Amino acid sequence: MSVDLTDLLHDVAVLHRFADFIDEYCKAQERSQTYADSSGKFFKYVEDLCSGIKKELSSQVELAGRFPRRLNILRNNARILKDYLRSLHELIKPAADAHTLTTPAPLVELATDQLQKVRSMRGSEVVVLLTPEFMYFQIPHTEIKNQGRLVEKFIIPGAQFPPKMGFIELPYSQGTSFFSNLVIYHEIGHFLYQELSNPDSQHKGFSDLNNAIIRSVKRALAGSRSKDRQVFAVVQKYIESWTQEIFCDLFAIRLVGPAFSLSLIEMLGMLDLLEDESSIRFYPSHPAPAFRLAEHLKMLQNDSWWESFPGVDPRQKQVLERLAKLPRSKYRFYFDENKPGPRILVSAFLDNVVPKIRDLVHEVTASAASSTRRFADDRPTVERCLMAGVVPHSQDGAPLDPISIINASFLFYLTSLPDLIKKFEGEGAQRKVEVYSKWARRLELWTMKAIDDSILYERFRRLKG
Amino acid sequence: MTPIDLQDRAQYLSLAMFAQQVISVLMEFSDEGKTARISSLEEALSSLRHASNPSASPSRRAAALGSYEQLRTLDEVWSDKDRKRAMQMMRAILRTPKSPTSKQVANALIDLFSDLQNQALWNFEQPKPISQRVMQRLCQLT
Numbered sequence: 001m002s003v004d005l006t007d008l009l010h011d012v013a014v015l016h017r018f019a020d021f022i023d024e025y026c027k028a029q030e031r032s033q034t035y036a037d038s039s040g041k042f043f044k045y046v047e048d049l050c051s052g053i054k055k056e057l058s059s060q061v062e063l064a065g066r067f068p069r070r071l072n073i074l075r076n077n078a079r080i081l082k083d084y085l086r087s088l089h090e091l092i093k094p095a096a097d098a099h100t101l102t103t104p105a106p107l108v109e110l111a112t113d114q115l116q117k118v119r120s121m122r123g124s125e126v127v128v129l130l131t132p133e134f135m136y137f138q139i140p141h142t143e144i145k146n147q148g149r150l151v152e153k154f155i156i157p158g159a160q161f162p163p164k165m166g167f168i169e170l171p172y173s174q175g176t177s178f179f180s181n182l183v184i185y186h187e188i189g190h191f192l193y194q195e196l197s198n199p200d201s202q203h204k205g206f207s208d209l210n211n212a213i214i215r216s217v218k219r220a221l222a223g224s225r226s227k228d229r230q231v232f233a234v235v236q237k238y239i240e241s242w243t244q245e246i247f248c249d250l251f252a253i254r255l256v257g258p259a260f261s262l263s264l265i266e267m268l269g270m271l272d273l274l275e276d277e278s279s280i281r282f283y284p285s286h287p288a289p290a291f292r293l294a295e296h297l298k299m300l301q302n303d304s305w306w307e308s309f310p311g312v313d314p315r316q317k318q319v320l321e322r323l324a325k326l327p328r329s330k331y332r333f334y335f336d337e338n339k340p341g342p343r344i345l346v347s348a349f350l351d352n353v354v355p356k357i358r359d360l361v362h363e364v365t366a367s368a369a370s371s372t373r374r375f376a377d378d379r380p381t382v383e384r385c386l387m388a389g390v391v392p393h394s395q396d397g398a399p400l401d402p403i404s405i406i407n408a409s410f411l412f413y414l415t416s417l418p419d420l421i422k423k424f425e426g427e428g429a430q431r432k433v434e435v436y437s438k439w440a441r442r443l444e445l446w447t448m449k450a451i452d453d454s455i456l457y458e459r460f461r462r463l464k465g
Numbered sequence: 466m467t468p469i470d471l472q473d474r475a476q477y478l479s480l481a482m483f484a485q486q487v488i489s490v491l492m493e494f495s496d497e498g499k500t501a502r503i504s505s506l507e508e509a510l511s512s513l514r515h516a517s518n519p520s521a522s523p524s525r526r527a528a529a530l531g532s533y534e535q536l537r538t539l540d541e542v543w544s545d546k547d548r549k550r551a552m553q554m555m556r557a558i559l560r561t562p563k564s565p566t567s568k569q570v571a572n573a574l575i576d577l578f579s580d581l582q583n584q585a586l587w588n589f590e591q592p593k594p595i596s597q598r599v600m601q602r603l604c605q606l607t
Binding site: 067070072073076077079080083084087143144146147150151153154220221223224228229230231233234235236237335341342344345 | 472474475476478479481482483485486488489492496516517518531532533536537540575579582583586589595596599600602603604605606607
């Protein structure tokens with residue numbers, strides 16, 4: 001279809017107004033709310049981009065006057081800028097909703113601090129978004145960043161996408177809750193995975209993992225005579241998704257310990273994914289929950305976490321042990337709820353890729369892993385404080401380890417909350433839903449405050465050298 | 466977890482931008498005689514090579530073009546012959562940018578990449594599920 005200058009002018013005017021609105025929106029949000037630094041940098045990028053787009057549009061119109069035969073192409077340029085801005089549009093509002101009063105700021109700060117201890121991730125930043133979905137997401141930023149790089153290189157010089165920036169989404173209803181938000185460690189794992197698996201990062205471990213994925217795809221397709229590139233790409237996408245999910249689970253366990261597994265079990269339970277039949281199914285985007293939990297158990301045992309809380313037996317721990325015991329031969333692959341797929345994909349993944357994932361997680365988290373020894377030391381203090389109804393703190397002034405606080409508090413929440421309620425509200429109160437809920441919330445607030453104190457102390461200590 | 470729809474759609478936009486990058490270099494060359502950015506066609510060439518053989522690891526800095534969404538879009542617009550022709554033309558421009566036929570070749574390449582870009586932008590608007598043909602092949606795996 002041929003276009004004339006009027007069509008182009010119409011398109012660029014629409015885009016101009018769009019960019020203008022987004023620019024103003026970001027500025028208005030920053031004036032009215034307090035955000036983490038990472039969100040501020042993201043807004044600044046969007047503002048720079050929008051003013052760059054507005055300037056660029058005039059030069060596109062000027063170019064159209066000089067080269068009218070290129071009108072179609074110039075119109076597509078405007079369309080690409082609009083579509084890129086649309087992609088960012090999906091992040092801007094959720095980022096604006098996630099100001100410091102609506103997010104578990106101390107937990108995000110702690111997780112980011114830990115992430116920065118991973119080699120190659122120093123200087124990384126996490127932007128929190130609030131989503132209307134009841135699900136935790138990590139927004140795949142690799143494509144957005146690559147697109148940002150191309151936009152900067154070819155269209156708008158100077159609008160540089162902040163390097164090492166990741167995005168995680170929390171359900172807006174869970175923004176300020178604490179224990180369920182431990183799942184963000186998994187999402188941060190996605191951020192790290194995408195950052196280091198990018199060929200530009202030249203990370204040898206991830207390059208080896210990628211080769212293992214390709215080997216497993218070849219093995220899965222070995223019996224097929226088809227050399228179809230699209231089939232190869234689809235199988236690769238499935239196996240890559242499973243790889244990322246397992247990597248992120250194990251990464252989270254290494255950083256935050258068993259509290260992550262217990263939190264994930266709560267979440268999978270809410271989604272009805274822990275029944276025997278649903279727990280053995282691999283889907284295109286996710287490995288079977290039973291397999292995930294079997295890997296959790298292995299990692300927790302290897303890191304000596306499992307034996308560090310004997311005598312504590314919450315339901316979540318039993319679920320984990322039950323599902324981890326299911327034999328691998330029971331795992332199946334389904335395209336969707338009703339359509340079974342070839343099991344060879346699962347076998348190829350289990351045999352070729354999984355051992356590499358375990359090794360890589362150990363390598364990547366060597367300097368950031370949590371400590372069971374600290375947990376053993378700190379746990380009695382944390383429990384004593386919680387049972388006394390105060391924010392966990394040590395008597396001698398030395399700070400408690402934040403990961404120990406999280407794990408000890410979570411175990412307390414799962415096993416001792418009724419006793420705490422009885423102590424403060426009297427016998428029978430622990431069976432009243434509203435009272436139970438109120439004390440669970442209180443416990444989360446104490447935990448969050450203890451972590452905040454610990455982070456602050458650590459920062460002070462570093463400053464003093 | 467990653468939201469699948471967003472991730473898949475992003476692949477189409479990246480492909481459209483990839484085409485845009487090539488077109489912009491070629492337009493500068495053909496319309497204004499500028500050759501400063503011609504060398505960036507190397508990167509694009511490497512990406513197209515990777516698209517021909519997705520089982521090879523993508524090279525550093527080259528856009529991968531190995532995702533299902535991108536391969537499908539390429540196959541929708543270009544035949545194998547078109548792909549080879551595009552690669553040949555890119556090599557010709559890189560080798561002898563000052564040749565009298567180079568601008569003509571650049572214009573032919575612009576047309577090819579414009580078709581690719583249009584399809585990628587269309588698929589970005591209207592993303593499609595995995596094709597029946599690919600699903601059937603997957604179901605035949607044992």
